[in-house]
Each structure stands twice: as structure tokens, then as C-alpha cells.
Amino acid sequence: MRIPVLFYHKIGYPPPEAKLVNLYVTPENFYKQLKYLKLRGFRTINCETYFKIRRNLMNPPYKPILITFDDGFKNNYTYAFPILKKFGFIATIFIVVGDIxxxxxxxxSEEDLPEEILSWEEIKEMHRYGIDFQSHGFTHRHLDALPLEEVEEEIKNSKRILEENLEKKIEFFAYPYGSYNEKVKEILKKHGFKAGFTTRKGKERDLYEIRRVGIKYKHKLWKFIRYVEWKY
Structure with missing residues (x-):
């Protein structure tokens, strides 16, 4: 069964001087997108449920969908979280642990504006509600360009810190910039990760290169609908 997997970065309003505008989705558009999902009967799931469905370890709910956010920006709490709660939805946030x-x-994004990352207080509040926090590495670097010892530290330390603070297993990873190679995948497996998510396009070869659809500032509702409905 193919399940739509969406990814967002920032929910908010891009300042006039922002360079990477497509990383934003306005709260109004995010609301419309979730309203559509609710009206069409979609059920949001977390990474563990997604994994079990893909491995045929459980029966899927009706029209499952996985909503993810990369990086863990504070606007995920300020804008996205209230809208998710309004519709009774959950999501997964892949957070850069060293920048919490x-x-x-x-x-x-050197030419862009600095952005705040979620605090531990905000993370724990969202976690109690049901938002699933998973790893996006420790420092947000291209893992396929790093020495393997540094890749190991990025993965191992991010996992350890999240597990200690949230008292849960961290078993899913989103590659910063979508960048990975076979050696990076092997290190994920070594440290107990069940799957890896990328932003690359193309065919998946295994659960360590799960493709996602990026939702951007410029996307109209009809395009969002096409992304989520073609899987069915």
C-alpha cells in the first residue's frame, strides 16, 4: 500500500526580505490543506504506524497519511500546532537536536534570516499531545559529505539526547538536505533506526530512502489535492 508522505518546513508568513520563501506555508493555506484532509476522511499516522503498514505488520486505517516537518522551527509550535489540534491531527517533526x-x-541559507528552533518546553508539550519527534541529526550537515566518524556522532548523539529527554525510542531519521549514501544508511541501521526519510525524488529502493512530497509557499490547494489523492 502506498501512503502519502508530506513534508513542510515553516508555517508562517515570510518576511519581505526572506530569500527562501518556498520553505514557508501560510497558516491560512495550512488550515485549508488540513480541512481538506479532514473532510475527505484522511487519518494522520506517525512513523511507527507507517513503518508497520509498509512491512505488513498491521492493517492500515482508512486513507492514512503521514505529515512531517523538517528542522523543528518554533513556528511549528506557534502556527502549525494549534491547527493540527483543531482537526485532531498528529504529525512528525524531525528536529535538529543540537540547535534546540x-x-x-x-x-x-546563509543569505536568509535566522530562525528560532523549538525549545524543550515546547517540544515536551507537543510530545504529550501526540506529536512524534524524531531525529534530523545533531547539526544539520550533508551527511554524505562527512567522514564516517562524524556521521556516526551526528546520528548517535541526536538519538541519545532525544531518548533521554522524551523517554521514548527514536527509530526514524530524516536526512538533512535529503543527502545520504549507502554508508550513511548502514550507520542508521547500526544504531537501531528502522527507516530514513529523504527529500530526493525518484524510486525508493528500501525503507531507508522514503520519498516525501514537499509542500511549498507557491502551491495552490488543487496542487496539494493532486499530491495527496493520486496515491489512492
Missing amino acids: GKKVRWEE
Whole structure:
């Protein structure tokens, strides 16, 4: 069974000086998208349920969909979280663990504005509701360009810190910039990760390169509908 997997970055309003506008989805558009999913009977699931369905370990609910966010920006709490709660939906946030509570600007967005990352207080509140937090690495670097020892530290440390603070197993990973290779996948397996999510396009070869559809600022509702409905 093929399940739609969506990914977002920022829910909010891009400032006039913002360069990477397509990383945003306005709260109004996000609301319309979730309203459509609700009216059409979609059921949001977490990564563990997604994994079990893909492995034929459980029967799927009616029209399952996995909503994910990359990075863990504070606007996921400010704007996305209230809208998710309004519709009774859950989502997964792949968070950059080493930047929790900080204001950051990563290497490929040097010309853009710094953004705040969620605090532990916000993370724990969302976690109690049912938002699924998983790893997006420790520092947000291209893992396929790092020495293997550094890849191991990125993966191992992000997993350990999340598990200690949330008291749950961390078993799913989204590659920063969607970048990975076979050695990165092997390190994920070594540390007990069940699956890896990317932003790359193309055919999946296994559960360590799960493709997702990016929802962007410019997308109209009809395009969103096409993305989620073609799987069915």
C-alpha cells in the first residue's frame, strides 16, 4: 500500500526580505490543506504506524497519511500546532537536536534570516499531545559529505539526547538536505533506526530512502489535492 508522505518546513508568513520563501506555508493555506484532509476522511499516522503498514505488520486505517516537518522551527509550535489540534491531527517533526532552543541559519541559507528552533518546553508539550519527534541529526550537515566518524556522532548523539529527554525510542531519521549514501544508511541501521526519510525524488529502493512530497509557499490547494489523492 502506498501512503502519502508530506513534508513542510515553516508555517508562517515570510518576511519581505526572506530569500527562501518556498520553505514557508501560510497558516491560512495550512488550515485549508488540513480541512481538506479532514473532510475527505484522511487519518494522520506517525512513523511507527507507517513503518508497520509498509512491512505488513498491521492493517492500515482508512486513507492514512503521514505529515512531517523538517528542522523543528518554533513556528511549528506557534502556527502549525494549534491547527493540527483543531482537526485532531498528529504529525512528525524531525528536529535538529543540537540547535534546540537556539536561533540558527544553516550553511545553505546563509543569505536568509535566522530562525528560532523549538525549545524543550515546547517540544515536551507537543510530545504529550501526540506529536512524534524524531531525529534530523545533531547539526544539520550533508551527511554524505562527512567522514564516517562524524556521521556516526551526528546520528548517535541526536538519538541519545532525544531518548533521554522524551523517554521514548527514536527509530526514524530524516536526512538533512535529503543527502545520504549507502554508508550513511548502514550507520542508521547500526544504531537501531528502522527507516530514513529523504527529500530526493525518484524510486525508493528500501525503507531507508522514503520519498516525501514537499509542500511549498507557491502551491495552490488543487496542487496539494493532486499530491495527496493520486496515491489512492
